[in-house]
Amino acid sequence: xxxxxxxxxxxxxxxxxxxxxxxxxxxxxxxxxxxxxxxxxxxxxxxxxxxxxxxxxxxxxxxxxxxxxxxxxxxxxxxxxxxxxxxxxxxxxxxxxxxxxxxxxxxxxxxxxxxxxxxxxxxxxxxxxxxxxxxxxxxxxxxxxxxxxxxxxxxxxxxxxxxxxxxxxxxxxxxxxxxxxxxxxxxxxxxxxxxxxxxxxxxxxxxxxxxxxxxxxxxxxxxxxxxxxxxxxxxxxxxxxxxxxxxxxxxxxxxxxxxxxxxxxxxxxxxxxxxxxxxxxxxxxxxxxxxxxxxxxxxxxxxxxxxxxxxxxxxxxxxxxxxxxxxxxxxxxxxxxxxxxxxxxxxxxxxxxxxxxxxxxxxxxxxxxxxxxxxxxxxxxxxxxxxxxxxxxxxxxxxxxxxxxxxxxxxxxxxxxxxxxxxxxxxxxxxxxxxxxxxxxxxxxxxxxxxxxxxxxxxxxxxxxxxxxxxxxxxxxxxxxxxxxxxxxxxxxxxxxxxxxxxxxxxxxxxxxxxxxxxxxxxxxxxxxxxxxxxxxxxxxxxxxxxxxxxxxxxxxxxxxxxxxxxxxxxxxxxxxxxxxxxxxxxxxxxxxxxxxxxxxxxxxxxxxxxxxxxxxxxxxxxxxxxxxxxxxx
Numbered sequence: 001x002x003x004x005x006x007x008x009x010x011x012x013x014x015x016x017x018x019x020x021x022x023x024x025x026x027x028x029x030x031x032x033x034x035x036x037x038x039x040x041x042x043x044x045x046x047x048x049x050x051x052x053x054x055x056x057x058x059x060x061x062x063x064x065x066x067x068x069x070x071x072x073x074x075x076x077x078x079x080x081x082x083x084x085x086x087x088x089x090x091x092x093x094x095x096x097x098x099x100x101x102x103x104x105x106x107x108x109x110x111x112x113x114x115x116x117x118x119x120x121x122x123x124x125x126x127x128x129x130x131x132x133x134x135x136x137x138x139x140x141x142x143x144x145x146x147x148x149x150x151x152x153x154x155x156x157x158x159x160x161x162x163x164x165x166x167x168x169x170x171x172x173x174x175x176x177x178x179x180x181x182x183x184x185x186x187x188x189x190x191x192x193x194x195x196x197x198x199x200x201x202x203x204x205x206x207x208x209x210x211x212x213x214x215x216x217x218x219x220x221x222x223x224x225x226x227x228x229x230x231x232x233x234x235x236x237x238x239x240x241x242x243x244x245x246x247x248x249x250x251x252x253x254x255x256x257x258x259x260x261x262x263x264x265x266x267x268x269x270x271x272x273x274x275x276x277x278x279x280x281x282x283x284x285x286x287x288x289x290x291x292x293x294x295x296x297x298x299x300x301x302x303x304x305x306x307x308x309x310x311x312x313x314x315x316x317x318x319x320x321x322x323x324x325x326x327x328x329x330x331x332x333x334x335x336x337x338x339x340x341x342x343x344x345x346x347x348x349x350x351x352x353x354x355x356x357x358x359x360x361x362x363x364x365x366x367x368x369x370x371x372x373x374x375x376x377x378x379x380x381x382x383x384x385x386x387x388x389x390x391x392x393x394x395x396x397x398x399x400x401x402x403x404x405x406x407x408x409x410x411x412x413x414x415x416x417x418x419x420x421x422x423x424x425x426x427x428x429x430x431x432x433x434x435x436x437x438x439x440x441x442x443x444x445x446x447x448x449x450x451x452x453x454x455x456x457x458x459x460x461x462x463x464x465x466x467x468x469x470x471x472x473x474x475x476x477x478x479x480x481x482x483x484x485x486x487x488x489x490x491x492x493x494x495x496x497x498x499x500x501x502x503x504x505x506x507x508x509x510x511x512x513x514x515x516x517x518x519x520x521x522x523x524x525x526x527x528x529x530x531x532x533x534x535x536x537x538x539x540x541x542x543x544x545x546x547x548x549x550x551x552x553x554x555x556x557x558x559x560x561x562x563x564x565x566x567x568x569x570x571x572x573x574x575x576x577x578x579x580x581x582x583x584x585x586x587x588x589x590x591x592x593x594x595x596x597x598x599x600x601x602x603x604x605x606x607x608x609x610x611x612x613x614x615x616x617x618x619x620x621x622x623x624x625x626x627x628x629x630x631x632x633x634x
Contacts, residue, residue: 002036003374003400007407010041013396020392021045026365026384027214027221030055031396032242034370034377037254039246048383049212050221057242060197060210061381062226063366064130064359067238068166069248069313070185072116072342074173076309077188083176086113090120093175094168096144100151107154112172114155115165116341117317121153122162129163130361133227133237140167140231159318159339163235166342170234181234192304193247198240200233202226209241213363215385224363224385236361242379249368249377251303252343252355255310256372313341314355314372349633351401356393360386367393376400430494433523434515438500441515441528442486445474445504458524473532476597480533482506503591509533510591512604532597539623544589544601544616547628551577551605551614552586564625576630583632585609 010033017031028046032039044055055061078084084093089109091097097110103121114120132140143149149164170181177184182200190198202210214221229237240248303310316338334346334354346354356369365387370377378396380389440456448471461467478484487503487510494500498517503510511531518526534540546562555577558570584607593613595601602615610632617627 003376003404003407005035005040008033008035008040008376008400008403012399013041014043016395016399017043017045017392020395026382026387028052028055028059028211029380029382029387029389029392030057030059030061030242031381031392032057032246032379033396033400034246034249034253034375034379035400036375037250039243042242048210050223052212055211055381055383057246058197058209059381060205060239060241061366061383062213062236062359062361062364063238063240063245063381064236064361064364065163066240066245066357066359066366066368067234067236069342069357070189070238071166071169071173071234072313073305074185074188075112075116075169076313076341077305078173078176080306080309084112084172086116087111090115090168090172093172094144096141096171097168099145099147100149101147102151103154107151108156110151110155112169113317115162115169115172117339118159118162118165119156119318120162120165120168121151121155121157122149122160122164123152124161125163126161126360129167129232129235131227132163132167132230132232134230135232137231140171144168159320163232166235167232170231173234182229182237188304192302193251195240195244195247198238198244200229200237200239202239205239210239211381211383213361213383213385215362221384227362236359240381242381245368245379245381246377249370249379250375251305252310252314253370253372253375253377255307255314256375258307258311314343314345315340316345317341351398351405354397356390358390365389369393369397371397371401374401374404376404430500431497431517431523434494434498434500434517437515437517437523437525438492438502441513441525445477445513445530446485448474456525457528458518458520458526460526461528470528470530473530473597477504477511477530477532478506480535480597481509481511484511509589512591512593529594531592531595531602533592533595534597534601538598540595540598540601540616540618543618543623543625544603544614547573547577547614547616547625548587548589548605550574551581551584554578554581561623562625563623564628565619568625568628573625573628576628580605580612580614580630580632583607583610584612587612 013031013033017029021029026046027050028044028048030042030044032042034040039057042057044059046054048055048059079086088111090112091109110120153160173181173184179187186199197205197209199205213224213226215224317340318338320337320339335349336347338345342357344356346356348354351371352373354369354371356367359366362385364383364385366381367390368377368379376397378393378400380393380396382389437456440452444452444456450467453467457467484504484506487505490503492500492502498519499514501512501514503512511533514527514529515525516527518524534544543562546559550559555574558574564570564573584605587605587607590604590606593602593604594615599620600617602613605612605614612633613631615627615629616625618624619626
């Protein structure tokens, strides 16, 4: 759902950037904001070079690993044109790979897909790879052919960030196109998109717009010489500006939501002239609906990549697990992070999917990031070695999304557009039938009618739990939270177009109701979840009270009268609750998310410092705690 620029406090970016610049991580920086497919705001601070002017939207920086999105785009474009397949063995295009020994005899060969998703098995090569930028292509070929590189993992088994893999993709591109890598990118991507301030050689830019890179040494900024174009350019060799990158970002953001052709049909007129040569497409290379006529970017220029391919690049292809020092979760970062094709996808707890890629290099640091559900994006380019541009880009985008969220709430928006997680089905909102079903369920819960229930629900709802029992549950809900109504202070949530969660509140409590529609043209509710809080004074209510009391007391000791099953140790329960205590601080029950009212309950806890979800289960014959899960949230 695009956000009007008028809803955004664009000038707030200047203060945010100024605070960031005060840390002194770079001599100069430029930043930009993308909305509705356009660069709507930009600014700069510091110097392009010592004593030089302030960087602006047209100042050119080396963008380092953001280059990988250009390399991946060209590989996907060649795939779409039937020139290669992602599961082709890479050594068929780069024969020197035959000299690379795999870790074991049962390993599959390295494929183009492995290289794109960084699952080829190469170990992480930062910062070594950065210094290979200008490596002579002939020397690179010899390095591969003579077994000069090692593979740490069986291909396809794990993600590990690899510059080497993207350097090899450059060789694949050259083998397929017959052109030198940079020339191929210019012909197939840069020129069609009008990216005139983007390229691979410092010498191609007017010195007045080219920023110089610096490193810090003994409190002084020392200029870093520009590395030349070479074999590792496909992983980090691009130079670009905020203005050009705004168009690049807008092209990806514009790929959501899916729209245009429908019903899986592909007619002759759907393929743009010149996209596909006669006989170039092999079976399965282009799926129905993958290529559309006149596919254009949000900026209005014809985009060489179809919208479906641009979406594909931003979707998770491989999950990235956290590790090292026994760390199992990063409580301050995204809920999860994945790699697509040349791009990272993060699951932000507050705003859903964020797509991004950073660049770090001797003399430079950069990041582009965007929120596909709204099309909002930020770009930060800096001229200090490994400058933490991502921190500023993230803070800028978070502020913009906060503006959008507040504007939506003030305008009475139902909250469906901004928090939706990818892949953002068309039109990026819930089905109208889902919204209507929610209203019908509200009416049914207020005044149960068997005939209305029979029309509203799919047959499985009664089969899963008889409607008479569901009606009795609704009566008990009223007894336990009082006369209830939809909570107008809370926005409904939509995890998909067919799924809605909203809140009912009474004087004694609040519950979250959920519905899911069946994947049928006739809009029938296939699932209805109405949590039932425990009755006051019941065993479940007392156990919940004890658990929350432990949490609010810092989980220092186990209370008398609370026992747990042999499979759930008291020490483990205390450990989980201590973590929640440190995260939330003193907290209270906000609402019930699930539960049958007698043996199970899932509650949403609100604390002074954070929020948590606590799910507990007790034995149906006594008060023994049989299960406890605790999840933390921002």
